[in-house]
Amino acid sequence: MAILRFKALELVNQRRPITVVPVAARRSDSFGQNVFNLEAMRATMPGDYFKKLQAAIKQGATVERNVADAVASAMKTWAMAKGATHYTHWFQPLTGSTAEKHDSFFDLNSDGRPIENFKGSALVQQEPDASSFPNGGIRNTFEARGYTAWDPTSPAFIIETVGAKTLCIPTIFVAYTGEALDYKAPLLKSLAVLEKAALEVCQYFDKDVSRVNTTLGIEQEYFLVDKALYDARPDLVMTGRTLFGHAPAKGQQLDDHYFGSIPARVHGFMLEFEEESNLLGIPLRTRHNEVAPNQFECAPTFEDANLAVDHNQLLMDVMDRVAERHNFKVLLHEKPFAGVNGSGKHNNWALSTDTGVNLLAPGRRPKENLQFLAFLITTIQAVHRHADLLRSSIASASNDHRLGANEAPPAIMSVFLGSMLDSVLDELERTAKLPLDKGDNIYLKLGIDKIPAILLDNTDRNRTSPFAFTGNKFELRAVGSSANCSSAMTVLNTIVADQLIDFKQSVDALIEQGKKKEVAIVEVLREYVISSKAIRFEGNGYSDEWKEEAAQRGLSNIATTPQALDAIVNTNSAALFARHGIFSEVELHARHEILLEEYQKKIQIESRVMGDLAINHIIPTALAYQTKLVDNVRGLRELGLDDEHSQVTVEMIKAISRYVSTIKTTADAMTEARKQANKIGDARAKAVAYCEEVKPKFDPIRRAVDKLEQMVADEDWPLVKYRELLFSR
Numbered sequence: 001m002a003i004l005r006f007k008a009l010e011l012v013n014q015r016r017p018i019t020v021v022p023v024a025a026r027r028s029d030s031f032g033q034n035v036f037n038l039e040a041m042r043a044t045m046p047g048d049y050f051k052k053l054q055a056a057i058k059q060g061a062t063v064e065r066n067v068a069d070a071v072a073s074a075m076k077t078w079a080m081a082k083g084a085t086h087y088t089h090w091f092q093p094l095t096g097s098t099a100e101k102h103d104s105f106f107d108l109n110s111d112g113r114p115i116e117n118f119k120g121s122a123l124v125q126q127e128p129d130a131s132s133f134p135n136g137g138i139r140n141t142f143e144a145r146g147y148t149a150w151d152p153t154s155p156a157f158i159i160e161t162v163g164a165k166t167l168c169i170p171t172i173f174v175a176y177t178g179e180a181l182d183y184k185a186p187l188l189k190s191l192a193v194l195e196k197a198a199l200e201v202c203q204y205f206d207k208d209v210s211r212v213n214t215t216l217g218i219e220q221e222y223f224l225v226d227k228a229l230y231d232a233r234p235d236l237v238m239t240g241r242t243l244f245g246h247a248p249a250k251g252q253q254l255d256d257h258y259f260g261s262i263p264a265r266v267h268g269f270m271l272e273f274e275e276e277s278n279l280l281g282i283p284l285r286t287r288h289n290e291v292a293p294n295q296f297e298c299a300p301t302f303e304d305a306n307l308a309v310d311h312n313q314l315l316m317d318v319m320d321r322v323a324e325r326h327n328f329k330v331l332l333h334e335k336p337f338a339g340v341n342g343s344g345k346h347n348n349w350a351l352s353t354d355t356g357v358n359l360l361a362p363g364r365r366p367k368e369n370l371q372f373l374a375f376l377i378t379t380i381q382a383v384h385r386h387a388d389l390l391r392s393s394i395a396s397a398s399n400d401h402r403l404g405a406n407e408a409p410p411a412i413m414s415v416f417l418g419s420m421l422d423s424v425l426d427e428l429e430r431t432a433k434l435p436l437d438k439g440d441n442i443y444l445k446l447g448i449d450k451i452p453a454i455l456l457d458n459t460d461r462n463r464t465s466p467f468a469f470t471g472n473k474f475e476l477r478a479v480g481s482s483a484n485c486s487s488a489m490t491v492l493n494t495i496v497a498d499q500l501i502d503f504k505q506s507v508d509a510l511i512e513q514g515k516k517k518e519v520a521i522v523e524v525l526r527e528y529v530i531s532s533k534a535i536r537f538e539g540n541g542y543s544d545e546w547k548e549e550a551a552q553r554g555l556s557n558i559a560t561t562p563q564a565l566d567a568i569v570n571t572n573s574a575a576l577f578a579r580h581g582i583f584s585e586v587e588l589h590a591r592h593e594i595l596l597e598e599y600q601k602k603i604q605i606e607s608r609v610m611g612d613l614a615i616n617h618i619i620p621t622a623l624a625y626q627t628k629l630v631d632n633v634r635g636l637r638e639l640g641l642d643d644e645h646s647q648v649t650v651e652m653i654k655a656i657s658r659y660v661s662t663i664k665t666t667a668d669a670m671t672e673a674r675k676q677a678n679k680i681g682d683a684r685a686k687a688v689a690y691c692e693e694v695k696p697k698f699d700p701i702r703r704a705v706d707k708l709e710q711m712v713a714d715e716d717w718p719l720v721k722y723r724e725l726l727f728s729r
Contacts, residue, residue: 126148216350227323
């Protein structure tokens with residue numbers, strides 16, 4: 001493997017940046033060219049069918065079959081004109097990635113003549129095997145039927161790979177018995193529930209509001225390494241992260257990579273994946289170096305939440321394919337390298353009305369600010385009530401490495417508001433009476449009369465908070481870089497919708513008692529402020545003091561995934577999801593089992609790879625080098641030199657023996673722990689066993705291997721080193 005390492009380094013030194021020629025001089029000229037968007041529909045569909053389709057989408061109604069036939073015909077015409085030969089239902093199964101099965105437009109008619117065909121029935125519904133995807137026992141091997149169903153709210157698009165173009169149709173994925181087997185179906189349900197709940201609250205403030213849209217902007221962090229170096233690291237290939245590797249002398253301690261000049265090869269890669277994303281209607285705006293060496297970030301403008309999630313899933317696929325052309329590998333694992341920052345997805349979440357109002361943006365008039373406070377405080381209360389459920393939505397084996405480290409929020413769920421808004425809520429808590437001025441301008445006489453002067457950026461940012469208010473949105477910073485954001489967004493949408501419904505019922509009850517609407521609203525908000533105070537935290541989430549304070553406040557600190565996932569199936573969560581029709585009990589327990597199995601399998605794979613590398617590569621390398629040292633000592637003594645000259649070498653020989661012994665005995669114990677865990681039938685118990693019995697063996701093995709890396713001659717070491725992975729560009 002040492003030969004492979006040096007050949008890889010030689011290849012890296014020969015790499016040159018690839019010049020990328022933009023499709024158009026301005027991005028706006030080529031934006032969405034490969035998307036069957038409104039303009040493409042309008043150009044290819046009969047006017048009456050186009051209007052019926054748009055009306056069905058806006059009203060959330062079922063698309064009639066004759067309209068679906070018209071859409072299919074137009075979609076085929078448009079796609080074939082762009083060179084597409086196949087189509088696929090593009091869906092998001094519970095694997096965490098996307099899935100597709102390509103079918104050709106080519107067909108034979110009744111007399112055997114070749115034709116191009118695509119009917120409404122093929123657009124609306126297809127049938128992939130539902131037993132071959134994670135399903136938590138919903139589908140047995142002999143019960144294979146499942147359905148993908150067209151999502152008309154997310155436009156179809158064309159993907160080109162090695163010259164072949166395929167029409168991709170976003171769909172949901174459900175079992176024959178109706179249970180959701182994907183991430184998209186629950187997300188769509190949660191968006192509908194949230195819109196209805198938010199709309200009813202908006203009616204207190206503006207009767208003209210008829211739609212409320214959930215918007216989302218997903219920042220994507222990632223690492224880049226040269227493809228040759230990646231291929232020379234079996235742990236990266238098999239697990240997505242480096243299981244061994246001593247920290248280089250220089251890491252990120254100088255803070256010189258963040259926002260620095262983008263390396264030329266990386267810049268070329270960024271330009272090309274941005275160009276391809278632009279054609280697919282993904283509105284990327286930002287690119288920059290992140291904190292760790294060879295770590296980067298891209299970010300889009302805000303979009304409808306459903307579309308934003310689809311685009312993020314598509315973006316990860318585009319980045320991976322484009323990276324191959326630039327001899328890079330994109331690492332989306334949350335912690336591919338120890339000792340430097342990991343990667344996440346910052347989910348910037350907000351609500352906006354069809355009248356152009358961001359419900360999480362302070363207004364200029366007191367009435368507007370009362371609406372703002374209603375949505376702000378209700379969201380805080382929702383997070384407080386369901387903090388453990390929100391924590392479960394971002395839990396994974398890979399994200400466990402990142403949460404609580406010094407580049408990510410801790411596993412403790414808290415809300416950051418900033419000093420000004422925090423003081424506003426404190427004042428609301430202290431003041432029981434609330435005289436209001438008459439007329440349209442409603443001034444809340446408790447210090448809140450200062451709210452009209454609130455600016456979007458009136459407070460600092462807190463990067464240690466998992467759920468931070470950042471001026472006109474909430475930023476859920478705890479989502480992992482490889483995750484499908486639907487999981488976290490489904491939970492967030494549902495808990496906020498549930499709290500808005502509770503808010504509306506409480507306010508209406510007070511109004512029925514004879515209280516004025518504004519007084520009733522403020523009374524309920526004050527109750528929420530008092531009951532949710534424990535979740536608000538303005539300090540350093542990385543500190544040990546916060547862990548102690550959080551415990552005193554009664555906040556959970558759930559560090560590992562198996563325990564975090566318990567919140568999915570507890571009584572409160574089950575009632576919450578059932579109440580709003582998001583998950584049935586069967587679906588909920590199926591997802592719980594799927595996530596537990598995924599955790600267990602990822603730790604199992606890491607354990608196997610670690611054992612293989614340690615026993616078959618590291619130990620033989622160390623013993624071979626030790627033999628060289630023994631020969632050196634023997635040679636010194638043959639020359640008549642005393643032990644004083646060879647003592648340093650002898651100490652090295654002894655140290656190598658100690659480290660080799662640690663690796664071998666711990667690897668054997670790890671294998672035995674894995675065997676015992678594999679005998680456990682219960683999914684949760686097995687995941688816990690892997691977490692508590694297998695995973696703890698990783699660190700002592702790694703420490704010993706990393707010590708050997710410092711001792712063994714560089715020319716003999718088999719694994720590409722951190723300095724090469726992080727600084728070869």
